[in-house]
Amino acid sequence: MRLWEKHDNEGNIRCLLCPHLCLITPGGRGICGVRENCEGEIKLMTSGVISGYALDPIEKKPLYHFFPGSVILSVGSYGCNLKCDFCQNYHISQNVPSGEARRLEPEELVRQASELRGNIGIAYTYNEPVIWYEYIAECARLAALEGLKNVMVSNGYIRSEPLKELTELIDAFNIDLKSFSNEFYRRYTGATLKPVLEAIKMISASGRHLEITTLILPGLNDSPDEIRQAAEWIAVNAGKGVPLHLSRYFPMYRRSDPATPPETILRLKEIAEEYLDYVYTGNMPGTDGGSDTRCPSCQSVVIRRSGYSTRITGLTDEGKCQKCGEKIIS
Numbered sequence: 001m002r003l004w005e006k007h008d009n010e011g012n013i014r015c016l017l018c019p020h021l022c023l024i025t026p027g028g029r030g031i032c033g034v035r036e037n038c039e040g041e042i043k044l045m046t047s048g049v050i051s052g053y054a055l056d057p058i059e060k061k062p063l064y065h066f067f068p069g070s071v072i073l074s075v076g077s078y079g080c081n082l083k084c085d086f087c088q089n090y091h092i093s094q095n096v097p098s099g100e101a102r103r104l105e106p107e108e109l110v111r112q113a114s115e116l117r118g119n120i121g122i123a124y125t126y127n128e129p130v131i132w133y134e135y136i137a138e139c140a141r142l143a144a145l146e147g148l149k150n151v152m153v154s155n156g157y158i159r160s161e162p163l164k165e166l167t168e169l170i171d172a173f174n175i176d177l178k179s180f181s182n183e184f185y186r187r188y189t190g191a192t193l194k195p196v197l198e199a200i201k202m203i204s205a206s207g208r209h210l211e212i213t214t215l216i217l218p219g220l221n222d223s224p225d226e227i228r229q230a231a232e233w234i235a236v237n238a239g240k241g242v243p244l245h246l247s248r249y250f251p252m253y254r255r256s257d258p259a260t261p262p263e264t265i266l267r268l269k270e271i272a273e274e275y276l277d278y279v280y281t282g283n284m285p286g287t288d289g290g291s292d293t294r295c296p297s298c299q300s301v302v303i304r305r306s307g308y309s310t311r312i313t314g315l316t317d318e319g320k321c322q323k324c325g326e327k328i329i330s
């Protein structure tokens with residue numbers, strides 16, 4: 001799929017990957033800082049450039065209903081198409097190194113992933129994977145041939161055509177729904193809400209595994225009304241069985257507000273649970289039960305989590321509740 005088009009006879013081109021639709025002059029780069037106009041074509045300058053590489057618990061993505069208790073090789077690069085004031089990974093998302101960098105070609109990454117004991121696949125994460133599109137597509141194709149799973153942790157700010165192609169390659173997504181307010185998106189991220197909602201709907205309709213994360217920022221997106229609207233929208237448009245992770249914010253990058261009070265997360269969790277079957281607290285180790293999975297039908301605890309330690313306590317091999325037979329893990 002060609003992700004750009006010629007704009008005029010001056011060598012300017014338009015990138016068609018994300019809703020920013022950057023118009024890029026010869027030698028220039030788009031907002032994400034990694035896609036360059038090289039002689040009238042888009043070149044991904046970070047293809048294979050790795051900022052981080054680790055065998056992580058799948059719960060760290062976070063994905064709680066996709067191979068719970070497993071580990072996955074997680075990789076990321078540099079750059080982002082959003083400019084969030086509160087970015088928790090700003091050192092890689094808002095910085096694209098110009099010199100020598102560590103590189104891993106797709107064949108090599110997949111070879112390493114398939115040799116790691118216990119590893120279920122590859123997670124594209126840490127910075128924003130959308131802007132790494134061509135590299136991810138190639139890795140995911142090769143990984144699937146080796147029987148590995150592909151996971152993407154993303155802001156969901158992508159146009160529908162390229163996303164459609166990704167849903168054919170990626171097995172599970174965690175999408176950041178940063179707020180349910182367009183004003184918030186415009187003011188604090190440099191993006192807009194609607195394309196993210198469209199992406200969530202498209203992933204859900206594709207049948208791929210989907211979980212959603214919202215980082216709760218005190219005074220900015222923590223009103224009960226906003227969480228109520230978001231949870232209701234998710235239930236109607238993606239299904240009440242889509243897990244929602246409400247994560248605690250810590251001061252980072254351009255913001256110095258105090259960390260989100262744990263009580264705020266717990267209060268919002270209760271509200272979201274009026275609409276959704278699975279709502280989890282995030283970045284709150286030690287909070288009793290907030291990251292456990294309960295059967296929505298009989299309320300038994302079927303998975304217990306403490307930090308990144310996961311114990312499956314009440315699930316059958318088919319992912320059903322041992323007590324009442326409710327399907328929990330697909």
Ligand code: SF4
Nearest residue numbers: 015018021022030032
């Ligand atoms: S992917 Fe990058 S270059 Fe393309 S439209 Fe988005 S921000 Fe602009």
